[in-house]
Amino acid sequence: MATEARRPGRPATLEDVARVAGVSRATASRVINGLPTVDAALRRKVEEAITATGYAPNRAARSLVTRRTDSVALVVSEREQRHLATPFIGRMFSDPHFGRVVSGLLRELRPAGLQTVLMVADDEASRAQVLAYLRQGHVDGVVLVSSHPDDPLPRMLAETALPTVLAGRPGRAAALPYVEVDQRAGARLAAERLVAQGRRLIGTVAGPQDMPAAQERLDGFRGALAALGVPDLPWAEGDFTRAGGAEAMRRLLAGHPGLDGVFVASDLMGLGAVPVLLRAGRRVPQDVGVVGFDDSEAAEAAEPALTTVRQPVEDMAGEMARLLLRQIREPGAVPPSVVFRPSLVVRDSA
């Protein structure tokens, strides 16, 4: 119905809105930005003009004057892997876990009016490039998902004073808030489950011990077992991949054939570990109980389905977004890190 009163071909500008509403650009701008000091009648006129013209603000123009960008960067930092056969950017993107993080993030960021720019840092050059981009003020904040413990990026970001949130505690401490699950508490849940089932010869397939999360899962599991009266803990280290889990399970089983319970530090490794047990003639869960970690799709896909420690990944990502928003809105504020409580999801493997 409304004739779009504007120059043809180009999107309507604030100027157009002002003209249609019969006010100045300044007043139109006030309405658009929700400032209270506008007469109700004029406000209505402007709002009508916005609808009539199909106006939407030009972000570049706005950004030029406000120095905000209404966008944040989602930076994926991976160790360079030219030696691996992995095609291109490595496994982060094809990890369903990462997808869940993105999902939880967007769910908060979108309603806040923030766009999300995807960036990858996987070698020295790209890291410098990303950092330059961020420092230049092209985004209002950064969510960093880093997969390697010796990543220098957290510290470098801390020095920029740009609002930043980390997915998980960084390998090298940095003065930045992070969100993660209580690894030790999760390990304890696993220990309690296995012990409650009467298992006493318990081992664990741990994650890479240079990663804090993996360390804490191992350490927490050992501590919980000790508290439950099981002082000894044989373990083997995997690399958080399926193949690595299988390999570690083989070593563990070779050294300790009498095992009746295993805590595998990730579901994906569990996917590799369980078949090793089965092929070695152990029934799961009858002979050996297995508890995983993550509650990823892998847990459901396993045969039998894995009993596992659940991380509320989407909720955690949502919290990351909120921490970031708070920093953006209150410059200087550095909110405390948030640690989520894990829960046990009982399926068939223990």
Place this chain on the structure above:
Amino acid sequence: MATEARRPGRPATLEDVARVAGVSRATASRVINGLPTVDAALRRKVEEAITATGYAPNRAARSLVTRRTDSVALVVSEREQRHLATPFIGRMFSDPHFGRVVSGLLRELRPAGLQTVLMVADDEASRAQVLAYLRQGHVDGVVLVSSHPDDPLPRMLAETALPTVLAGRPGRAAALPYVEVDQRAGARLAAERLVAQGRRLIGTVAGPQDMPAAQERLDGFRGALAALGVPDLPWAEGDFTRAGGAEAMRRLLAGHPGLDGVFVASDLMGLGAVPVLLRAGRRVPQDVGVVGFDDSEAAEAAEPALTTVRQPVEDMAGEMARLLLRQIREPGAVPPSVVFRPSLVVRDSA
């Protein structure tokens, strides 16, 4: 060494560079944008000034005048699924396939100096929002990854005249270039493999028949079998999920217990289908040969590992990026769609 000759606190501007180099803003701009009409000596001076000041262009300012944004949108379009238990944005993001697409895309986009903005359209409101954003000229182009065949977005995008590329042929035809794999050729590879192994009682677990890709895989498989002298094709429809594959396999096997070969239209469905066969007492591949489609992680994860039809996903995504770049560089050009040739990856299941 170089003292950063600039106002403190703020990034250097073109003005700063010009002053340090002792030239006008225009000349500095010419150097930065690589225009040829600049004296070699001045060019060097400007380049030094850039280094000295740590200058990087302000994208907002540039965008305001050029009407380019040097960014593209990666739009993920999914059917609304409030009825499902799926947490949040649905399964696209946690699909490793999507991650491979992102990976291939970024690999081309990054060197071209384009940022990638992630957007989701999963209901009427978000679709309108995304469309408004795109129409407003906030990006130079769009990559659309759509998961549902009745998606109105391809057509709506075609009407905007914004450079666009689709991941896969759209359900409703649209005048936009797309990239996909030759589905029929892939199905033929599967048929040839099974028939070459002497199998004659062959069925297929097809994908959702409202999706073009799924239709073509079924149709192509049927055609190829007929050409090879196997005229009959029992089939059951799955929904491209693991559980759906298992369910369809059960139905297929119930109706045709004598099957000795199955083409499963996705590896993920294969992951569900194979255990059904095993539990029904069929050995794979001895009693029943199984060929999947995609060559995803699922194919390797299956037990036995799936022989499958490979889609070069990262390469295809890279091609999408190139098609988009061409449209951006040559406005008005609508490059033809590109169809990739699949290949057979032989593993243990057939």
Place this chain on the structure above:
DNA sequence: TTGAAAGCGCTAACAT
């Protein structure tokens, strides 16, 4: 409460 005007940093005529 409203408007006039300056200016954010950059590119692109245009003039030289």
Place this chain on the structure above:
DNA sequence: ATGTTAGCGCTTTCAA
């Protein structure tokens, strides 16, 4: 080949 200048669309003093 180089410089001067006029905006791009918006927010934000500052006056009224």
